[in-house]
Amino acid sequence: MQPEEFRAAAHELVDWIADFRARVPDLPVRSTVAPGQVRDALATAPPEQPQAFDDLLRDLSDVVVPGLTQVQHPGYFAWFPSNASLASVLGDLASSGLGALGITWQSAPALTEVEEVVTDWLRELTGLSDAWHGAIHDTASTGVLVAMLAARERASGLSETRGGLQAEPAPLVVYTSTQAHSSTPKAVLLAGFGRDNLRMIDVDPATFAMDVDALRRAMADDVAAGRRPAAVVASVGTTGTTAVDDVAAIVEAAREHGAWVHVDAAMAGSAMLLPECRWMLDGVEGADSLGWNPHKWMGTILDTSLLYVRDVEHLVRVMSTNPSYLRSAVDGEVTQYKDWGIPLGRRFRALKLWFHLRLDGAEAIRARLRRDLANAQWLREQAESEPGWQVVAPVPLQTVCLRHIPVVDGAPLEGEVLDEHTLAWCERVNATGRAFVTPAVIGGRWTVRVSIGAEATELADVEELWSLCRAAVVPA
């Protein structure tokens, strides 16, 4: 494709995207396609000859769009917000159009330095001190894996340069809570600690935050048994209920054993843009790494995940592909992001954040986050004041976990029958196509999570969801 052909097609595509975004509110929120339906609708043979751009656009409209759950829909309340602000979409387009290759500073100096600028901007906007240094990764899952690798190497005195973990005399142990996102156990296993050395610490039954006394006891037991606490992963905003672990207390407990502290704020990190929410990260300055996703609530399109560390020199020692592990991060004059994580080649992801912040501005983003927090409180108040409804967990952020408990034959429903009722009314809400909520097991019973925070969701949409929920608990 030549630049002039690209110009014509790209104009058409941009028009198509703008039209699509305008009609998202009229689409069903949850995709209704059956498994295999998209595949069956597409040609099976790879194209030998160029096809018409219009044919491609038609398939986008007719096959791809129905095959997507519309996470930009104002009635999207499932999993977690996955906003894709149009300003950041422009940055993504610019990134692809520039076709840059980020393997070293030299291969794309601007790619490196814009990333330094935007990670510094977000550090400032979230109230972190300048002791932190950030890089953009694809996801928080990658971020926690990088953190676990760094933790492993710190605890083992760079065992990778000898026999690796396999030659270590004492097992290294990692701690997180039972409410931690599955990416944490996954990272611990991939980093070679082994399931036997992963402790899922109990949580407070009311707040779902890690029980730090239980953490302390688990660490002491491990030390007594000849094992070494290597890392603790604290969650700020758990996936289930947005519970907030006490980072300061965890840092203090970890410090006694020299254990690394990683803070997983994948979803809740966006709230740190609001000074009134920063209490959730109290103590973070004593942690070693912090990951959060602008590609969730804040709204910079996937994949934009931030990983901040304090000791870049250590990270580079662990990750550097240069032969000498003794080489220090400050030896060179420039940042080599290839030595801050796993991949060698990097996309120009920083442009998404750069466009998003420059075109929308932090003030508008903060206003939207505050709107969502207020809408969550509105829904909590409705549920708390309506007989038969229960708000299952505190609502520190934008997620409200609901259960409806009908009274049948004079007794409130419980056990598996209650679970069946919950899953049934959840499905009735989703089947309307007007809203999409996802259930999760919380405290041993199914619960419907309402995760507020799509860019398009206004109070009227939350009001509509609440009406749908109330209608859905009464079987037709």
Ligand SMILES: Cc1ncc(COP(=O)(O)O)c(C=O)c1O
């Ligand atoms: C608390 C938490 N941590 C980690 C993740 C994983 O995020 P990612 O999809 O960026 O790997 C999620 C996603 O839901 C999450 O809620």
